[in-house]
Amino acid sequence: MTVLFEIHPENPxxxxxxxxxxxxxxxxxxxxxxxxxxxxxxxxxxxxxxxNLRRIRGLDDKHLLTLLCRDLSEIAHFARVDxxxxxxxxxxxxxxxxxxLEATKEVPRRVSHPSRKTIxxxxxxxxxxxSLIEEVGSPLLSTTFIPEEGERAFVSSDEFIDDYKGQLxxxxxxxxxxxxxxxxxxxxxxxxxxxxxxAGDPKTLGLEID
Numbered sequence: 149m150t151v152l153f154e155i156h157p158e159n160p161x162x163x164x165x166x167x168x169x170x171x172x173x174x175x176x177x178x179x180x181x182x183x184x185x186x187x188x189x190x191x192x193x194x195x196x197x198x199x200n201l202r203r204i205r206g207l208d209d210k211h212l213l214t215l216l217c218r219d220l221s222e223i224a225h226f227a228r229v230d231x232x233x234x235x236x237x238x239x240x241x242x243x244x245x246x247x248x249l250e251a252t253k254e255v256p257r258r259v260s261h262p263s264r265k266t267i268x269x270x271x272x273x274x275x276x277x278x279s280l281i282e283e284v285g286s287p288l289l290s291t292t293f294i295p296e297e298g299e300r301a302f303v304s305s306d307e308f309i310d311d312y313k314g315q316l317x318x319x320x321x322x323x324x325x326x327x328x329x330x331x332x333x334x335x336x337x338x339x340x341x342x343x344x345x346x347a348g349d350p351k352t353l354g355l356e357i358d
Contacts, residue, residue, distance in 0.1 A: 150313045152305075157181065157322040160279045168318050169283040176317030177204065179293055179308070180280060181325045183244045183273050184347055185301035186308070188316070189216065189280075189288040197289050198258045204315055206296030213259055214246055214268035216288040218281050226254050226287065227269050233335050236353055241271035242278070244326075244347035248334040259289060266336045276322055292329075303327045 151171065153164045171178055175194045179186055188204060190197035198213060205211075217223050220237055227249035229237065237247065251259075251267040259267065270290075272278060281288055293302045295311075302308045305321040312319075331348035333355070334341040342350050342357055350357055 150316050151318045152309070153318060153320045155276055155320050155322050157325075158275055160276045162279075165276070165279045165283050168320060169280060171318045172280075172284055172288065174317075177201065177315075178318035178320065179302075179305065179312070179316050180277055180290075180320050181274055181322040182277055184326050184328050184330050185303050186293040186305070186325065187214075187216075187290045188293050189290045191284065192259070192287050192289045193256070195258075198256075201289060201291045204312075205291055205294065207291070209258075211291075212248065212266065212268050214270050214290045214292075215255070216277065216281055216290050217269060217271050218278070218287070219271060222287060223249075223269050223271070226252055227267060228252055236333075236335070236340065237271075239353055240348065242273040243271070244273070244328065244330045246270045246330040246332045248332065248336050248343070250336050264336065268332075270330065274325070276320060280320075301327075301329070 329346035331346040332344040
């Protein structure tokens with residue numbers, strides 16, 4: 149059975165956040181609002197989390213999953229960050245950015261990219277998501293919620309609730325969210341590379357766009 153939570157987007161009800169966190173702690177998949185579209189999240193240390201997230205999206209094991217972290221100190225626990233990268237992350241977070249970094253040994257191999265050993269990292273700004281990560285007590289493993297064979301991410305629970313009942317353990321309804329994607333920056337190489345331009349403007353971080 150899928151549990152529907154109607155949560156205020158700016159002032160999340162603590163009781164409902166707690167209930168949603170319990171579903172995640174028990175190994176469930178929950179659809180959540182973010183700064184950019186909806187995402188599906190799971191507990192990082194659950195052995196089936198990555199498999200279940202990829203299954204619901206119809207993805208293979210080469211598709212990069214993203215860790216939703218609380219802050220910079222948490223990022224450094226799961227990704228290798230040098231001084232230059234740290235300064236860039238400090239300017240950008242929290243916000244609509246996804247950074248690709250070299251994963252540490254704290255990231256299970258089933259989660260990181262199988263050949264590159266990288267992981268997507270994001271510090272979200274959405275109040276519900278930040279409250280949920282805090283309540284779970286650890287980063288959440290996530291993937292943007294896009295239907296299989298689809299191109300556009302869901303921006304409202306009304307778009308997917310009927311089709312995904314029974315496939316998700318929980319859905320957080322917080323109204324419509326932004327349709328803009330995150331800006332993706334690859335920091336795993338010798339120089340930062342902008343892979344996708346979304347809501348975050350790379351120029352504010354001093355990055356040139358080809």
